[in-house]
Amino acid sequence: MTEISVFVASRGGNTQKVADAIAEELGVMVGDIGGLLPDDSKIIFLGSGVYGGKPGSAMTEFIGRGDFTGRKVALFATSGAAEGAKNMISMVADAVKERGGTVIGDYHCRGKFLLTNRGHPNEEDLQKAKTFARGMLERS
Numbered sequence: 001m002t003e004i005s006v007f008v009a010s011r012g013g014n015t016q017k018v019a020d021a022i023a024e025e026l027g028v029m030v031g032d033i034g035g036l037l038p039d040d041s042k043i044i045f046l047g048s049g050v051y052g053g054k055p056g057s058a059m060t061e062f063i064g065r066g067d068f069t070g071r072k073v074a075l076f077a078t079s080g081a082a083e084g085a086k087n088m089i090s091m092v093a094d095a096v097k098e099r100g101g102t103v104i105g106d107y108h109c110r111g112k113f114l115l116t117n118r119g120h121p122n123e124e125d126l127q128k129a130k131t132f133a134r135g136m137l138e139r140s
């Protein structure tokens with residue numbers, strides 16, 4: 001059976017909600033971003049909020065500790081700006097590729113930030129995340 005894992009760097013809880021929705025859809029637990037990538041993970045979902053255009057340092061460090069050779073990686077993010085995650089996703093994708101992984105897709109939605117995006121990620125955002133997660137498995 002293909003082992004699936006989900007890891008998230010979330011300071012404020014927005015991206016955590018997306019991670020929880022993906023994990024629920026796939027019937028797995030969200031892993032500890034402070035730990036190591038499990039040896040048996042073949043498909044890995046990695047998510048982060050966007051902070052000053054970058055991923056959370058916990059995510060950068062997690063990727064740096066891992067050997068992603070032969071593994072497929074699906075990325076997800078939440079951001080304050082509608083397109084705010086694009087650069088960050090490509091930074092994370094580059095880091096994963098440097099560690100030997102193959103990025104198979106990505107998903108992002110808005111996350112509440114100060115007075116903007118109130119209620120996001122909302123139910124629709126989370127449903128889309130679940131559909132994304134299913135799609136990633138079908139692609140693998």
Ligand SMILES: Cc1cc2nc3c(=O)[nH]c(=O)nc-3n(C[C@H](O)[C@H](O)[C@H](O)COP(=O)(O)O)c2cc1C
Binds near residue numbers: 015052078113
């Ligand atoms: C310190 C900080 C810096 C941020 N920088 C950006 C940014 O550069 N671009 C953006 O689109 N959103 C930015 N945001 C908004 C967050 O990406 C957004 O609120 C996201 O949903 C946070 O995810 P989290 O709740 O999982 O931590 C920033 C938020 C914080 C707290």
